[in-house]
Amino acid sequence: MDPGDRDPDRDGDFEAFVAARGPRLLRVAWLLTGDAHLAEDLLQTTLAKVWPKWHRISGERPEAYVRKALVHTHASWWRRRWRGEVPHGEVPDAVGSFDAYEGVDLEQSLAAAVRSLPIGQRAVVVLRFFEDLSVEDTAATLGCAPGTVKSQSAKALRTLRAALPVPAEEGERG
16 A cells, blocks of 8 residues: 555554554463463564555454454464473472562463463453353454354363362362
């Protein structure tokens, strides 16, 4: 598009949308990628794809459209990208019984467990539990049946429960 052909109303609407919804969409991107820099790249790539179509989608449900584009763009990146080597060694126990980083460890464990899920299960977990979408909205975003969302969600939660440590209070209660 030639800069002289720009529509200031469309540009302003798009900029307002990005300013208002950008942080939430960046969070979704981070949850999908697990990396802040990749999340920014994913969001920018998605917004660049969506901008030329903005005049058609801005009147409907633009956030749902952009979120769906974000998930699909991530899936295409995930299929193409070599995921590299990931160390799997044991981390030695710290000296002493006090752990000042226990909360950080749990958060990192959760993020790592979510990233270890297959791409479909990861997308379902991010949309259902971090974005708080309904089963129907998640199914519409992913382009699948609600039953698929439910089954992928159940499989993902089972995997996450097995991968994450049980807090001491819960382990004592039985």
